[in-house]
Amino acid sequence: MTVGYILGYDPDTLREIVDPEQCAERLDEIGEQRSLPALLERVWLLKVLGRLDEALVLAEQAVRVARMGGTRKDLLRARVLHATILQNRGAFAAAIQELTTCAEEAEGQNWPLLAAFAYQHRGKVSYDAEDFVTARTDFKRALFLRQEGGAPEDQLESTLLAVDAAERRSRSSIAS
Template sequence: MSYILGYDPDTLREQVDPRACKDRLDEIGEQRSLPALLERVWLLKVLDRLEDSLVLSEESVRVARMAGTRKDLLRARVLHASVQHFRGAFAAAEQELSSCAYEAEGKEWNAIAAFALQHRGKVHYDAGDFAAARTDFKRALFLRQESGATDDQLESTLLAIDAADRRRPSAVVAS
């Protein structure tokens, strides 16, 4: 079940059903598997429980480092960076996402690279660097297309490109 109902066209944040997210969080409880930890991190993040999400995201990175695959670790690091982003730590989030995107692209893990670039684009977007955001979103779109992403993923990236285009200065758009 997807808890994402859509994306805010101005903030690019996920629009979720808070009741369904809270119910799912209760259902997961204190499960310690990596997939459960990552899901809990995301649910806490979208419910704006950022301190709890940060603590759990740090734990998920440790668990992935000790018991997961390299891909698991990258996914956990991207999610951790997205929590940092929501908390306003743009520089830390950008650095982590850049590292993850670089590693994933080097291994040709296009879906993970796109995931990292989409989030890095959102960091640039919130920081007001709409040209850098658009560049990241365009690269994420290409990688998502290459990896056979779902229509929902492609649509969210197209929405992000459109949002960045709307906010760039008109002189830049015309070039």
């Protein structure tokens, strides 16, 4: 859904690099559509545009819509996205709790790619909180699950970038 808008990842922050104009145009195109895919895409676009208050309200709505009419996978995706908004707002503990629950449920259901998605984002939360050792552990778990699940090359590359960044940061924090 949003992969086409990602131009790359910042090697220091691990955040998506996007073209803000393209994202704003897409947000306008979607308008007020209420389908779950449209809601999730709007949340992501608002997040990458830095409009976190709006993103949080829509993320909560997306979780409710997924709970009422989506599949369990839909609900997990919506909850992971909601947790990324919490992360960007600095609510690291809440984001980690949500992502941990999502990762465990996805692994329990044998959905490796969805579990990897949750671990990758939990690693990003730890990375933002400057817990680089924990971040590295989550990124490596995500990499394993993505390899096991046959993830596309761009997902494997983004995870490898995250592992490298966490290793680099963890070495530099030990050296200081």
